Amino acid sequence: MDQMLGNYYGIALYIISPLQAAQDTGLEVNFALSTNISTKSTEDFNNAVAAANASDVVIYMGGIDNTLEEEALDRESLTWPGNQLDLIVELETMGKPVVVLQIGGGQVDSSTLKNNPNISALVWGGYPGQAGGAAIFDILTGKRAPAGRLVSTQYPSDFVDSFNQTIMTCALTTAIVVLSRPIYVYPFGAGEIYPNFSLAIGATPTITTWDIINVTSQAHPEYNHIDMVPFLNQTFAIINTGSVTSDYSAMLFANTTNAGPGSYPNKWLVGFDRLPIIAPGETKSMTIPVPIGTLASFDDMGNIVLYPGTYDLALNNERSVVIPVTFTGLAVTLSVWPQDAS
Missing domain, CATH: 2.60.40.10 (Immunoglobulins)
Structure with a gap:
């Protein structure tokens, strides 16, 4: 819950977690803590699979947090940390709608999720603040429609290795040639809205x-x-x-x-x-x-x-x-x- 606030915040009078917000909807909620941000072990994957088996819709909540990024702590990779993508793969093969919520101030490479037809939705929640859980479930349940735009560009993980980042000219011609494909997964300003x-x-x-x-x-x-x-x-x-x-x-x-x-x-x-x-x-x-x-x-x-x-x-x-x-x-x-x- 502390990670919902990021690392620039005042004293929160309350924190509504996504789990509490899910339970507050009145829907039956099956919850499992099956991995952590940077965990490599898969021993708790079966907890997530069991919860998913008992449910109609699967919502995976993960991403990055202040153990990986904060003031004076820069990430060295744009990939999803730990074994989170491995767990999502197990969940998406169950034939049920899967929503992936990515928490964190920065972006991670979600190209495999974007291109996976079994992933029904990908939501970037940032560090959503003290009422973030309620805001997230207002969106997921249709109480409110999402109308945001992505505030930063999401790049593929190999982008950071495609050019010398100590050259400050901002000229990316070399990077584009090396990648030979679009240099972003989602561009700045991307975003879906429920109605047309x-x-x-x-x-x-x-x-x-x-x-x-x-x-x-x-x-x-x-x-x-x-x-x-x-x-x-x-x-x-x-x-x-x-x-x-x-x-x-x-x-x-x-x-x-x-x-x-x-x-x-x-x-x-x-x-x-x-x-x-x-x-x-x-x-x-x-x-x-x-x-x-x-x-x-x-x-x-x-x-x-x-x-x-x-x-x-x-x-x-x-x-x-x-x-x-x-x-x-x-x-x-x-x-x-x-x-x-x-």
Whole structure:
């Protein structure tokens, strides 16, 4: 239960464990502690198998904890520690729905689970806090719909050995060649939601092209720096076309292939928002401001520069809605490194 809090927390008035939350649902719960985070022994696997045999749905709860990762303690591997995957294999061959809950602040390589048709669901719970058990079972029982997005990228375990991690250029060309496949298991921003949503541009922007000089020379009394000023407040219509009430999380990404010097990122985050409690058939409006500086990039001297060119603003990894944006004119330096005293 202590591990639910991670390693940055205040004094918890109570802790609701997943086991307590499961029992609080009123369902019949068969529990077995059959392995620990880093255990190699399989002597208690039979306890898990017996509990699974007596159940209709199997929920495996494991992952990583502060014995493997915390301040001043870095993990040396991205694999699931101990024999946890071995136990999950035994459980998933029983022909019952299997849910795998991964606890821990960082990610582990779940590619074998992702590609296993016998694994019904994979839930990342992070360090869920004092009411984490209740939150987890609200999701698993359908009381609440999951609407989160993955806050970090999950890489395959061999990714860490595919390039020299002491080189700080962030250039991964060599790694991509060595791996010869996608360099992630789940990308930043991944996430499933119970209902289906239909998305559309709520209000078509009247301007799709901006002159850089006009944008960067405007007065901005409400903002300390020009790069913080939104040049666009993009509105989206979010329609719940499913049968389950749900929140909706949105992440707005940008990408370009011609703005500024080469070596363009695949995409980068420029804004995000979350709408609560959208009922089936209901439409809600979401507006995401796009500050000028979010489309700028750094030059070789560390200066923040807004370059002319075309950009796409795309909603979520699925690119559900794509909005073209064009900046014209000459490049403008928004901020000089070191930061000006003014």
